[in-house]
Amino acid sequence: MVNPHSDIRPAAAPDHAERPAGEVPDAAYLFDLGQRVRRIRAIRGMSRKVLAQVSGISERYIAQLEGGMGNVSIVLLRRIAAAVSMPVEDLVMDASDDWAAIRRMLRSAAPERIARARQILAGQGLPLDSHPQPIPPGRIALVGLRGAGKSTLGEIVAGRLGWKFLELNREIERSLGLSVTEIYKLYGQDGYRRLELASLREIVAGTTGPLLLATGGGIVAEPLSYELLLSSFHTIWVKTSPDEHMNRVREQGDLRPMANDSTAMQELVTILTNREPLYARAEAVVDTAGRSVEQSASDLAMAIATLRK
Numbered sequence: 650m651v652n653p654h655s656d657i658r659p660a661a662a663p664d665h666a667e668r669p670a671g672e673v674p675d676a677a678y679l680f681d682l683g684q685r686v687r688r689i690r691a692i693r694g695m696s697r698k699v700l701a702q703v704s705g706i707s708e709r710y711i712a713q714l715e716g717g718m719g720n721v722s723i724v725l726l727r728r729i730a731a732a733v734s735m736p737v738e739d740l741v742m743d744a745s746d747d748w749a750a751i752r753r754m755l756r757s758a759a760p761e762r763i764a765r766a767r768q769i770l771a772g773q774g775l776p777l778d779s780h781p782q783p784i785p786p787g788r789i790a791l792v793g794l795r796g797a798g799k800s801t802l803g804e805i806v807a808g809r810l811g812w813k814f815l816e817l818n819r820e821i822e823r824s825l826g827l828s829v830t831e832i833y834k835l836y837g838q839d840g841y842r843r844l845e846l847a848s849l850r851e852i853v854a855g856t857t858g859p860l861l862l863a864t865g866g867g868i869v870a871e872p873l874s875y876e877l878l879l880s881s882f883h884t885i886w887v888k889t890s891p892d893e894h895m896n897r898v899r900e901q902g903d904l905r906p907m908a909n910d911s912t913a914m915q916e917l918v919t920i921l922t923n924r925e926p927l928y929a930r931a932e933a934v935v936d937t938a939g940r941s942v943e944q945s946a947s948d949l950a951m952a953i954a955t956l957r958k
Contacts, residue, residue, distance in 0.1 A: 676717070679717040679718075679720060679721075680716075680717030681717070681743070682714075682717065682721070682740065682741065683714050683715040683716055683717040683718075684715070684717070685740060685743060686711075686714060686715055686729060686740060687715040687919075688923050689733050689735065689739070689740070690715075690733060691916075691919045691920045691922070691923035691924070692869070692870045692920070692923050692924055692927070693733050693734070693838065693867065693870050694866065694867050694870070694920050695732075695733065696912065696913075696916040697711050697712060697715075697916075698912075700729070700732055700733070703732040703837075703838075704728045704729050704731070704732035705728060706725060706728060706729065710725075711729075714729075723737070726740055726741065733838075734837070734838045734839035734842060735749075736752075747872075749872040749873075750872035750873050750875075750876045753872065753873040754873065784880070784881065784882060784883055786883070786956070786957040787812065787858065787859030787860065787957070788859070788860050788862075788881065788882050788883065789860070789861050789862070789882060789883050789884075789885060789953055789956065790861075790862040790863075790864055790878055790881075790882035790883070790884050790885070791803050791861070791862065791863045791864060791884075791885050791886075791887050791949075792864050792866075792868065792869065792878070792884055792885070792886050792887070792928055792931055793866060793886050793887040793888050793928055794866040794888075794894055794917075794920065794921060794924065794928075795865070795866045795894075795898060796889070796893070796894040796895070796896075796897035796898040797887040797888050797889045797894065797897075797937060798887055798889065798897075798937045798942070798945055799863040799864070799887045800816055800863045801942060802887065802935075802937070802942070802945055802946050802949050803816075803861050803862075803863040803949075804863075805942070805946045806861065806946055806949050806950050806953065807861040809946075809950065810859065810861070810950070810953070811859075812858075812859040812860060812861050813856070813858060813859065813860045813861070814860075814861050814862075814863070815852065815856075815860065815861075815862050815863070816862075816863045817845065817848060817849060817852070817862060817863065817864045817865055817868070818865050820848045820851075820852065821841075821844050821845060821848045824844070824847075824848060825844070829841070832844065842867075842870070842871045842874065845865065845868060845871065845874055846871065846873060846874045846877070849868075849874055849877055849878065850877065853877065853881045861953075862882060864878065866924075869924055869927035869928060870924075870927075875927065875930075879930060883932055883933075883956040883957075884930070884931040884932055884933075885931055885932065885933045885934070885935055885949065885952050885953070885956070886928045886929065886931035886933070886934045886935070887935050887937060887949070888928065888934060888935070888936050888937070888938075889936065889937045889938040890938040890939075891914065891917055891918050891921060893937070893938055893939075894917060894921070895913065895914055895917055932956060933952040933955065933956060934952075935948045935949050935952050936948075
């Protein structure tokens, strides 16, 4: 583990810091950098403890960095960026989700498509697809943090409608013959996200007829995957309260990625808070807090019926 450097102040960073008015530019930038690291970590679903284990940087150092309490070296930023599976430039600058998705598309695009995209951005011609295909009314995807009820409700409602039901995580497991936990151990979060995108592309291209898809809670952390989902499915955010999330996850015996963490609830709230703007891009919301499975299934069926109109 890397110990805090001499240019990091000894006090620990607060969880919800506020930038003081009138700060000098350098201090303000370091504050924003720390908050950006904290937000990205939360969206990735990583506690400080997990980030420390993956990056090899001490948990105390990460807490100080997130509080903007020192000048971090580029070497340690690279290690943090690798641990959260994103380019280091996204840590040092406030890049939008659109830019992150476009950059990933550019990396795999053919030269002629890149040239055409440059023409479009320069105002020379129509978009590559000026008339995008509408999303079929019988293609619905459920998003939300694990424990909200996506799989349970999705299977029930799909059965009632006579639709095909798929869980994206199960499709990834089936393709490799490994569990999600084993995939994370072997390939890390970055490898898992690549497999998630590949499986989603297969489902989009190869599935016909009505389909209800339950996605993993972290799909919103990968801009390219989430953009593909939003453009290929009508989406519903299945949500619940933090207490119910935690209780259901404990009942499932799955605390990943917060296992053995005494601050699990605090981290869960942080993840929910930072992912909410991403989940909120869904077209409809079903809140299962305080609702029975039967009531929530009826709510989901009603939301699907509304989206199909």
